[in-house]
Amino acid sequence: MSATLDKSLNDLIEAKVKELLDQRVETLVEEKLKKEKESRRKRLAIAVVSKGTIETAYAALILSTTAAALDMEAGVYFSFFGLNILKKGNQDSLKVVPLGNPAMPVNMPNIVSVLPGMTALATMMMKREIKKKKIASIPELMQIAIESNVKLWPCQMAMDMFNLKKEDLMDGLPDPVGAATFLEYAAEADITLFI
């Protein structure tokens, strides 16, 4: 009789201990996962490839500087004509191209926008609006990007193609890298964009 009692008591204790242990382990695992998730900052990776125009620069710089303001890591890869954005002294002379752009505020037929001076005219008008509306300028955003540790990588192959040296690019940039370096960074990214 007492042996049966002992056994059922034992079973009860065992079941209770197991339940408590399970609960404890579950809490610990949850805490650890939460900590790990919190300790890893979110990451944004942008590949700017095809264009060196003013709107391309805006898209990349606004998103990457805002990512940094949101405590994220951000890296942008500049290749082909996008490299133009990083050329020394070039940040304030990027252009908007009206040719083949059907969304210009003052719409003109391509036969007109092909004329000499039309790109300069459209750029002048856009920059006047940017200044009037107090929109951040490209040099200003570039400065913020560098100060907030956004990585602005020049593409090494594009540098070779355009015969550019590191000293032809603006100051404060990381060394030029290849596709593998960017992809390794982007592989760990939470957001990847192609602009």
Add this chain to the structure above:
Amino acid sequence: MPGAVKADQTLDCKGLLCPLPVIRTKQAIDKMTVGQVLEMISTDPGSVADMAAWSRRTGHELLEHRTENGLFQFFIRKTK
């Protein structure tokens, strides 16, 4: 209760457009000490949703938000 929050510092972002109000807020918060409250005033209607998103992402607490005569006023407590 509106007006109950007291700011340690005020940041004027009137006239600035996206992304500057968020970026200036982040720069100002970085220079403050934990527990201090920053008041940010903007005229950018987008900053209402943007400041809420910024607060959720960074963990800095958005204590209060008011809209008055086209001015958007935010009170943010630095949490870390």
